[in-house]
Amino acid sequence: MSTLYLLHKPYRMLSQFTDKQARATLADVITVPGVYAAGRLDYDSEGLLLLSDDGELIHRITHPRYKQPKTYWAQVEGEISDAALKALRQGVTLKDGPTQPAKARRILPPTIAPRQPVIDPKRHPSTSWLELTISEGRNRQVRRMTAHVGFPTLRLIRVAIGPWRLDGLAPGEWRKETLHAPQPAKTALNQRVAQQTKQRARPTTKRRKP
Numbered sequence: 001m002s003t004l005y006l007l008h009k010p011y012r013m014l015s016q017f018t019d020k021q022a023r024a025t026l027a028d029v030i031t032v033p034g035v036y037a038a039g040r041l042d043y044d045s046e047g048l049l050l051l052s053d054d055g056e057l058i059h060r061i062t063h064p065r066y067k068q069p070k071t072y073w074a075q076v077e078g079e080i081s082d083a084a085l086k087a088l089r090q091g092v093t094l095k096d097g098p099t100q101p102a103k104a105r106r107i108l109p110p111t112i113a114p115r116q117p118v119i120d121p122k123r124h125p126s127t128s129w130l131e132l133t134i135s136e137g138r139n140r141q142v143r144r145m146t147a148h149v150g151f152p153t154l155r156l157i158r159v160a161i162g163p164w165r166l167d168g169l170a171p172g173e174w175r176k177e178t179l180h181a182p183q184p185a186k187t188a189l190n191q192r193v194a195q196q197t198k199q200r201a202r203p204t205t206k207r208r209k210p
Contacts, residue, residue: 002054008169009049015040047158048166068162071133076151084149103133
C-alpha cells in the first residue's frame with residue numbers, strides 16, 4: 001500500500017522544496033514530511049504534480065518505460081488551426097528529434113481560476129485553447145511543439161498524469177490517495193531462476209520394470 005499526493009502547483013512555483021533565491025517552493029503549500037515529486041513541472045507552468053514517499057511508485061510514474069500519458073490545457077497565441085492540430089497529431093520534429101504522435105483537439109476556454117498576473121489582452125488580443133496529450137517528457141516539450149506549429153503557448157496547465165486528474169483542486173490545494181502499488185516485474189533472469197528452482201523441486205517418479 002502506498003500514499004500518493006495530488007497537488008495543484010501554482011504558477012511561478014518551483015517543483016522542489018528549497019530554493020536559494022527565495023522563490024516559491026512546494027514547502028509553501030504542502031508540509032507532509034518525507035515526500036518527493038514524481039517528475040517536475042516548469043516554474044511558469046501550472047497544474048497536477050504527484051508526490052509520494054514511495055520510491056518504487058515514483059519510479060513507475062516517471063520512468064519512460066511505463067509511458068504514463070500527460071494531458072495539458074494550453075492557451076496559445078492566435079486561433080489554433082486545423083493544420084496545426086493535424087501536425088501535432090502526426091508528430092513534429094524539434095531540435096532534439098521527432099516527437100511521438102500526440103492527441104490534440106481544440107477546446108473551449110476552461111473554467112479555471114485566473115492566473116496572476118493575467119495575460120495582457122493588449123499584447124495578446126487573440127488566443128485559443130487546445131488539449132494536448134503526450135507520452136514523452138522532454139524539457140518544455142508542449143511549449144516547443146505549439147511554437148513549432150506557429151502558436152506559442154501563453155499559459156500551460158497539466159490536468160492529468162495517467163489515471164490521476166486535477167479535478168476539484170484549486171491552485172495550492174492537494175489531496176491524498178491510498179493505493180496498492182504494483183509490484184516490480186521480474187526480470188527474465190529471475191523468471192528463469194524461478195522456473196529452474198520449481199523444476200528441481202518437483203518429485204520424480206520411477207517407472208516400474210515390467
